[in-house]
Amino acid sequence: MFSRRTNWPLEKNPLTCLLEDFKNKNCEVFDLTVSNPTKSNIHYPEEQILQALCNDKNISYDPISFGALSARKAVASDYQKSGLFIDFNHVVLTSSTSEAYSFLFRLLLNPGEHILLPRPSYPLFEFLANLNDVEIDFYPFVYDKEWKIDCDILEGLVKKSTKVIVLVNPNNPTGSFVRPFELEAINRTCKKHNLSLICDEVFSDYGFEEKKSTLRSVSSNKEVLTFVLGGLSKALGLPQMKLSWILTSGPEATVKEALNRLEVIADTYLSVSTPSQNALAQWFDFKKDIQKEIKVRLERNKDILKNIFSDKSQLCQILKADGGWYGVIKVLKDVQEESFVYNLLKEKQVFVHPGYFFDFEDEPYMIVSLLTDPKIFQEGLERVVSYLDLISKV
Ligand SMILES: Cc1ncc(COP(=O)(O)O)c(C=O)c1O
Structure with a gap:
């Protein structure tokens, strides 16, 4: 009945299922992927x-x-x-x-x-x-x-x-x-x-x-x-x-x-x-004013990202970017990306995008949105560090 072009694998992956499960149970999740500006506490005129x-x-x-x-x-x-x-x-x-x-x-x-x-x-x-x-x-x-x-x-x-x-x-x-x-x-x-x-x-x-x-x-x-x-x-x-x-x-x-x-x-x-x-x-x-709001947010979160990982160079590398709304973090641990990101959500309630989502050729990466509310961004990244410290000890 349906076209071949819509023959996508539609079953949800374990990461999405876990996220939905947390949300259905009203558990607090530190979602570091929010890139919808209208859901990011950006002030608009x-x-x-x-x-x-x-x-x-x-x-x-x-x-x-x-x-x-x-x-x-x-x-x-x-x-x-x-x-x-x-x-x-x-x-x-x-x-x-x-x-x-x-x-x-x-x-x-x-x-x-x-x-x-x-x-x-x-x-x-x-x-x-x-x-x-x-x-x-x-x-x-x-x-x-x-x-x-x-x-x-x-x-x-x-x-x-x-x-x-x-x-x-x-x-x-x-x-x-x-x-x-x-x-x-x-x-x-x-x-x-x-x-x-x-x-x-x-x-x-x-x-x-x-x-x-x-x-x-x-x-x-x-x-x-x-x-x-x-x-x-x-x-x-x-x-x-x-x-x-x-x-x-x-x-x-x-x-x-x-x-x-x-x-x-x-x-x-x-x-x-x-x-x-x-x-x-x-x-x-209103472009100038709205962009100013967004740019202030991006700068703030870039600073948070830099500060949190400043003395963690053995755990993570923040890749250099010239612009955009995202932060790319290379995880310097020998872990499988999919299970790392899944366990980060399970153990620390932090949701990040895995690199494979964007087709990175190697792994593991975490991709975070610099539009995220800074309080959530800060707390979420602190939890990432504590999770990385934890798995480093094992
Ligand atoms: C590179 C790129 N192009 C296009 C879009 C989508 O733009 P639109 O909402 O205008 O379809 C996005 C959304 O994030 C994007 O990242």
């Missing part, structure tokens, strides 16, 4: 955000395939504030970044053709690829004092059926931004094999410090057909408003052809809600 939705225009429906002109102009002018010139005609609105991926996979790939995805990275990619009948090859991020893309391996992975390279800038969860020389190498690969580039920049506003050695955005890439993805879920911490965007750049004729085709895809769904589009320009006025 709530009244103004809601006020922007009280607009007479919301009662009428004027569908436009790429989204309302006012909203597309608002996206372009927001980029302009950071010195990035974006032609609003090249902005396409979608209801989420996930939807943007689906539109682009549909635009660029036939069933069975390949995309190149980073590893480790965002776990949803595999589902997005599956659902669009697209095959995946992974190119590695390697860690040597910092995360780097192995551009030679990437080039070697390109096959006849490869159509797209996906970059995540900064990558989730490694927090590494793309470097100019990496983009140059990737552009060369794309040109040589006639590939397009999709660059997910949902976290790009959350760089820890301004660095010349990394690229905050590849939205001005003219070398090859390039789609940059961004959205409200991270830029304003408003995932519930369901509004994201695709910025299109590259050789003029190819961009034109891409937009003509994309217009039909977008017109088929018309998925972005009118109230969100009409509110967008006003919401961008």
Whole structure:
């Protein structure tokens, strides 16, 4: 009765079962994975955000395939504030970044053709690829004092059926931004094999410090057909408003052809809600304040992470990140990751994501969200240390 593409193993893993069990029994759990900003005690200008939705225009429906002109102009002018010139005609609105991926996979790939995805990275990619009948090859991020893309391996992975390279800038969860020389190498690969580039920049506003050695955005890439993805879920911490965007750049004729085709895809769904589009320009006025709140949280938790493990270098290594919302902790104990994370939850009621969740090539890792409430973060990490001390003695 059902399609092969939905033939996923649906049984819950023991970690999820244990977590649910604790929650059902109302046991306190120190959940260090909360990355939903609306559930992280972040202060929002709530009244103004809601006020922007009280607009007479919301009662009428004027569908436009790429989204309302006012909203597309608002996206372009927001980029302009950071010195990035974006032609609003090249902005396409979608209801989420996930939807943007689906539109682009549909635009660029036939069933069975390949995309190149980073590893480790965002776990949803595999589902997005599956659902669009697209095959995946992974190119590695390697860690040597910092995360780097192995551009030679990437080039070697390109096959006849490869159509797209996906970059995540900064990558989730490694927090590494793309470097100019990496983009140059990737552009060369794309040109040589006639590939397009999709660059997910949902976290790009959350760089820890301004660095010349990394690229905050590849939205001005003219070398090859390039789609940059961004959205409200991270830029304003408003995932519930369901509004994201695709910025299109590259050789003029190819961009034109891409937009003509994309217009039909977008017109088929018309998925972005009118109230969100009409509110967008006003919401961008709060971006600075909301991002400040989030950045203060990220810095606070980065400090907690650093302090807690400062004299525990024999137990853990915190991997260097340039930005993003996550902390990656390498556990320096000879333990099996899955059982380590399970037992940490069982014994200390601390929930962290295991590295395998993001497809890390080795183990054991713990991935924590820097958006977590700092009190929970502090207590949770102290419990992690006490658990590590305990198993070190055994
Ligand atoms: C790298 C990356 N891209 C996209 C998304 C999802 O964005 P959206 O909520 O706009 O679909 C996430 C969510 O965490 C993410 O980590």
